[in-house]
Amino acid sequence: MGRYIGRRLLLSLVTLWLLATIVFIIANVLPNDIGRTILGPFAPQESVDALNEKLGTNRPILVQYVDSMFGIVTLDFGDSYITSQPVLPQLVDAIGRSSKLAGLALLITIPLAIVAGLFAARRRDRPADRAIVLLGVTSSSIPEFVTGTILVVVVGVHFHLLPVLATPPPGADVPTQIRYLLMPATAMAIVYFGYIARMTRAGTIDVLQSDYARTATMKGLTTSQMMRHHVLRNALIPTVAVIAVQIGYLFGGIIAVEKIFNYNGMGQTMLFAAQRKDIPMLTAGAIVIGIVYMLATLGADLIIAWMNPRIRLDAER
Amino acid sequence: MDYPKLDKIRGTTTPLQLDVVESFARGRLSRREFIQRGAIVGLSMASISAVIAACSSSTPGASGAAPTTGASSGASAAPPVAGGTIRVAAQRPSGPLDPILMQDLGSYGTTAMVFEFLCTSDPSQPLVALAPGLATKWTPNDTGNVWTFDLRQGVKWQDGTDFSSADVVATMERLVTSGNSGLKGVLAAGGAVATDANTVTFNLVTANGNFPYLVSVFNAQTLITPVAFTTGTTLDQKPNGTGAWKLTKYNQASGATFARNDAWWGTSTPLDTVEWIYFDATGPMVTAYQGGQVDVIIQFDILSGKSLLDDPNFNSVALQAALHRQIWMRTDKGQFVDKRVRQALALTFDRPALIQTLFQGKADLGNDHVIAPVYPYFDPSVPQRAQNIDMAKQLLSDAGATGLSATLHCGQILEIPDLATLLKSQAEQAGINLTVAVESLDTFYGAQWCPAAPADPPCSGSAELGIVDYGHRATPDVYLNSALSTKGVWNASQYSSAAYDAAFKEFQTSVGVDAQKTACGKIETILNDDVPIGVPYFYNFLSGSSKQFTGFYSSGLGQAFFATASKVA
Numbered sequence: 073m074g075r076y077i078g079r080r081l082l083l084s085l086v087t088l089w090l091l092a093t094i095v096f097i098i099a100n101v102l103p104n105d106i107g108r109t110i111l112g113p114f115a116p117q118e119s120v121d122a123l124n125e126k127l128g129t130n131r132p133i134l135v136q137y138v139d140s141m142f143g144i145v146t147l148d149f150g151d152s153y154i155t156s157q158p159v160l161p162q163l164v165d166a167i168g169r170s171s172k173l174a175g176l177a178l179l180i181t182i183p184l185a186i187v188a189g190l191f192a193a194r195r196r197d198r199p200a201d202r203a204i205v206l207l208g209v210t211s212s213s214i215p216e217f218v219t220g221t222i223l224v225v226v227v228g229v230h231f232h233l234l235p236v237l238a239t240p241p242p243g244a245d246v247p248t249q250i251r252y253l254l255m256p257a258t259a260m261a262i263v264y265f266g267y268i269a270r271m272t273r274a275g276t277i278d279v280l281q282s283d284y285a286r287t288a289t290m291k292g293l294t295t296s297q298m299m300r301h302h303v304l305r306n307a308l309i310p311t312v313a314v315i316a317v318q319i320g321y322l323f324g325g326i327i328a329v330e331k332i333f334n335y336n337g338m339g340q341t342m343l344f345a346a347q348r349k350d351i352p353m354l355t356a357g358a359i360v361i362g363i364v365y366m367l368a369t370l371g372a373d374l375i376i377a378w379m380n381p382r383i384r385l386d387a388e389r
Numbered sequence: 390m391d392y393p394k395l396d397k398i399r400g401t402t403t404p405l406q407l408d409v410v411e412s413f414a415r416g417r418l419s420r421r422e423f424i425q426r427g428a429i430v431g432l433s434m435a436s437i438s439a440v441i442a443a444c445s446s447s448t449p450g451a452s453g454a455a456p457t458t459g460a461s462s463g464a465s466a467a468p469p470v471a472g473g474t475i476r477v478a479a480q481r482p483s484g485p486l487d488p489i490l491m492q493d494l495g496s497y498g499t500t501a502m503v504f505e506f507l508c509t510s511d512p513s514q515p516l517v518a519l520a521p522g523l524a525t526k527w528t529p530n531d532t533g534n535v536w537t538f539d540l541r542q543g544v545k546w547q548d549g550t551d552f553s554s555a556d557v558v559a560t561m562e563r564l565v566t567s568g569n570s571g572l573k574g575v576l577a578a579g580g581a582v583a584t585d586a587n588t589v590t591f592n593l594v595t596a597n598g599n600f601p602y603l604v605s606v607f608n609a610q611t612l613i614t615p616v617a618f619t620t621g622t623t624l625d626q627k628p629n630g631t632g633a634w635k636l637t638k639y640n641q642a643s644g645a646t647f648a649r650n651d652a653w654w655g656t657s658t659p660l661d662t663v664e665w666i667y668f669d670a671t672g673p674m675v676t677a678y679q680g681g682q683v684d685v686i687i688q689f690d691i692l693s694g695k696s697l698l699d700d701p702n703f704n705s706v707a708l709q710a711a712l713h714r715q716i717w718m719r720t721d722k723g724q725f726v727d728k729r730v731r732q733a734l735a736l737t738f739d740r741p742a743l744i745q746t747l748f749q750g751k752a753d754l755g756n757d758h759v760i761a762p763v764y765p766y767f768d769p770s771v772p773q774r775a776q777n778i779d780m781a782k783q784l785l786s787d788a789g790a791t792g793l794s795a796t797l798h799c800g801q802i803l804e805i806p807d808l809a810t811l812l813k814s815q816a817e818q819a820g821i822n823l824t825v826a827v828e829s830l831d832t833f834y835g836a837q838w839c840p841a842a843p844a845d846p847p848c849s850g851s852a853e854l855g856i857v858d859y860g861h862r863a864t865p866d867v868y869l870n871s872a873l874s875t876k877g878v879w880n881a882s883q884y885s886s887a888a889y890d891a892a893f894k895e896f897q898t899s900v901g902v903d904a905q906k907t908a909c910g911k912i913e914t915i916l917n918d919d920v921p922i923g924v925p926y927f928y929n930f931l932s933g934s935s936k937q938f939t940g941f942y943s944s945g946l947g948q949a950f951f952a953t954a955s956k957v958a
Contacts, residue, residue: 108841119568166642344642
């Protein structure tokens, strides 16, 4: 298992390097004057030149690349071109906020979706199953920005039940923070509910149709015993894999949701950096999101290996 | 008319101040214009009040043109309450909060909470009139090329050190060195001199009757910073101003929090804190207000904020302003070189319909020049251009441009794409076929309006035809200089006219009210005839707050003032 983890971590480092390089190339490949982009079209050319000199963006591209990679290795992502502040603390703040939002969305989605998926699978082709499938397809086909907007108008503006901005006041306690995040988290949860529920349903139906499940039933196990000991572990393997990918996606920031609720998570931070050619922020942000993705998939692989010993043994070979 | 009282004041004024007083006494200035012009030339509020009182019995137009819906929010008659927090929806700063180099409304507003100007915005006419800030009085010499500013005494920086003339001189040097567009050609290095600890003398390159505006809230970078401040330092790095508020928290992506500065020189501010929440667009600001999460919207546009105008709990403020759009036409090459073609396009504009459709009537008619009706030196005698399709067709025919086809470039911002579409349909009536090209702002500014190359003359790579947005300015100098003078840095039409340049020079160096009006009359006539730019309207500045608060006002350039703001009981 240790060798397996080590190999995965090594691969992760290579992936991170590739990711950083791709981001750097994308950020620099288009002809653009970073000083002009930052200061805007009305700034005098002398100010633009002075800013480019200060930022070092007028240096050869290779020098900038080496500098950028060295910074990543030493975890010194430099200062933001826009705020002149170190990038890392700003990203840590943003990822912290995204973690709260994503965490709450997952906390709402995962239990609900898994229970709904299992329930639907056990009542396959009955009205309850059809209703859950229909609900799942409908909810996952409505984009977050639509559900978010509807929630804002109905819940926030019309009934004043929840705040329309997701950022809680400074120093807010946990219940207050949850109250502020509930609406955007719900908008995200609605979309992922359908996806995870359908995946759980499909995995469970597969397992319920397997020979060993049939044998267990014939041996006289109760439904709940069979579900607990034989079905869940196997049925949830694809669900775990899907959730891992969704975690990375959610942490990366659902830009539309963050914009609607004016929430300063990773999505807004990255969008802001991309629009203003804030390359240190963009590169560091991509690396951080990449790390979250890799940790999530690594975690999922470990859980899956724990759930299914055959996978673990394959990996160790 | 109380002549003895008036004579007493006359005896204490400089020639320039006397010119303003005489203009008011003879009815050439309304009360509003007099207050505005009087403040510019350094008349104290006491003198202004005395002149108004002396003339009040007989001054024609003395009622003035007060803002239609009030300059400051606060329709409620309920008494103010001390303490509390006001939440402000503001535009997000797009760059570092460097007071010297900042270029956007979000940065202007945030920095002006902590730092202050020599001259600030007058709450009664916040878009055009000046009031004392860090300077208590400013006086020109007879020719208007030397201005003396008396500084407020007893002012302290937030770190406890004393504010003095050395801070002002150092700030001015930094501004001149960095090429501040307002001061360029007006103040040279070494032009600001500390006469003593509380007086600064500005020796200008050339006479300038509007100089106080150039060191005021209306030239947003002229915030006074400490002598040791350096260009490139940002507010969040060194939040050490003289203003009513102290920056306690700043995050560009979310907002800023300000606490009351108890050591401020002004009156005690009723509110404890001001919380700025940053937005990228007006729509979410309006939603946030409707959801009860912001109390003030510094600026909103009519397209997104239409519902606010009808909200009984929202105190909306609509102020006449110089906000406008310029439809530039290249005068040096291409299809618009012949001025008859430019006139023809301008004749297709149905201006009243544009104003009604785009602004619900909350705008003034434009007349293809940049002297907005809000300015005291606006000359209304220049005939207003109205839609005349037959004349447009005739001019096109005379110029051999029948069947003209062109691309109208514009950026994706506010009402401009809708304006472009309306202009296209109006131009079609005269047989002009416009193709509307709406682009992202980066592309539009960088590739169509003023591409960086070729750099000489500036903007010589601009498109043949386009619409560009201009914000409000308390004086038209920036529009006249940058957008229209020969080799102006934003001269997208590549307009070059010796007559216009001379008239602009005349306006800039004029120090009397009559002289400025005369110069403006010439400018309006020349531009209206040459039509390097079409200006269909000047739209109102819209802002407002919940009726739970009173006493807030905004300058129109992103800055908002909360020193007297409070909750109502």
